[in-house]
Amino acid sequence: MERLEIFTMLCFITVVSSTHIPVYDIDLDAPPKSRWDHVAAYYDGSLFVKAIDEAMDSLNISQKLRPIALKIAGDLDHYIPQPYADEMRGIGNALNIELGYVILGNVFYDLYTYDAHYDTNKACTSIVANDDTGHVIHGRNLDYIMADVLSYLVARIRFHKSGTLIFESVSIVGQVGFVTAFKAGKFSMSLNSRNTGYWWNNALSALEGYIPAFIYFREVMEKENSYEEALHFLTDMRIISPAYLIVGGTQPYEGAVVIGNRKGAHVERMNNTNQHGWFVVETNYDPWTAPPPDDDRRDVAIKLMNQIGNKGVNPHTLYQVLSTSPVLGVDTIYTTLMSASNSSIFATVLRK
Structure with missing residues (x-):
């Protein structure tokens, strides 16, 4: 040049x-349930919930997606591999929000991405x-x-x-x-x-x-x-x-x-x-x-x-x-x- x-x-x-x-650092050797605690401490969980609610409201199938998220949350380890399942549990606790919202935030792309919509x-x-x-x-x-x-x-x-x-x-x-x-x-x-x-x-x-x-x-x-x-x-x-x-x-x-x-x-x-x-x-x-x-x-x-x-x-x-x-x-x-x-x-x- x-x-x-x-x-x-x-x-x-x-x-x-x-x-x-x-900028935050995540230690992959730390226990999964607490890996994100120091990051979540700087954030208001209601912002995450608001983002998910807005996204869900934009879908004409939102009432169909919520039960799916709750089902996944109820048997998380069956649907989400470790260590990600425990990381999600930890994030829910650290942000003080329902696990179902954490699940939606992590799988929303997959349920939202399809043809003939908006x-x-x-x-x-x-x-x-x-x-x-x-x-x-x-x-x-x-x-x-x-x-x-x-x-x-x-x-x-x-x-x-x-x-x-x-x-x-x-x-x-x-x-x-x-x-x-x-x-x-x-x-x-x-x-x-x-x-x-x-x-x-x-x-x-x-x-x-x-x-x-x-x-x-x-x-x-x-x-x-x-x-x-x-x-x-x-x-x-x-x-x-x-x-x-x-x-x-x-x-x-x-x-x-x-x-x-x-x-x-x-x-x-x-x-x-x-x-x-x-x-x-x-x-x-x-x-x-x-x-x-x-x-x-x-x-x-x-x-x-x-x-x-x-x-x-x-x-x-x-x-x-x-x-x-x-x-x-x-x-x-x-x-x-x-x-x-x-x-x-x-x-x-x-x-x-």
Whole structure:
């Protein structure tokens, strides 16, 4: 890079990193029921409840979902694997809220994500780009209908084991999983919603013991140690609802969109016919299908990325793409930029 480009990038990282996002450490060796106590101490549980109530009220099936959540809460260990079940119990106690709300907050994506409902398709944009030196940068916008409330619950969480930092995430306090994270020197990942099928397909999958998408995401971050390992793990997924998992690596052209079904997945890598050679873009539609006319986020993002070119890609320009309407939406909660090969590039900006 030219000296001016380096200076611009460093200034951008400094400004964005100064945005106040609380940072907490989670010790994975601590007892699961108390791991989140020190985090919950800084939050009002009623905010989490309000977010869930708002989201549930937006659904015309809310009265059907609540009994499912209560059933899961009543026999939590049957539906949620350990240590996550005990973490949820601990969070409920620490936030002083009903366990059913904690369950809903952790499986809401899975029960909420289905076809033919409201504007669920218009949620999230992820981009992985390769600059002309082979450096990979991963950016994402997280969109949700309860953005105004959830923005108060966004935090940066650093997960440790045996005294060593394992990975970092951008999380919603109250959830044991997350949809944005990176493992320094290994890979980065974001999740976008994939809306297919019916709500009851997801509900049945939950009752049959499939893993919530947020928790599956965390399993990948904890267990896998390279870009290729992560992709291999993801192709054998067994999750409650379909999802897009966008993965960035540390080597040139390591970027992919994993199109996940309830069981199994298809991978679209950077450089193939359905992507764009030096970058991948995912909103909420399969890469081989055209987005609907009323949601052109993907087309706008692709046009902007091509205008920049791989010689012009850096955290600042990628942030500009993610800040351009309609890529940046009215329900965008935060924008995150990260790089598995350069851990100094990890910044989140609240949009609400």
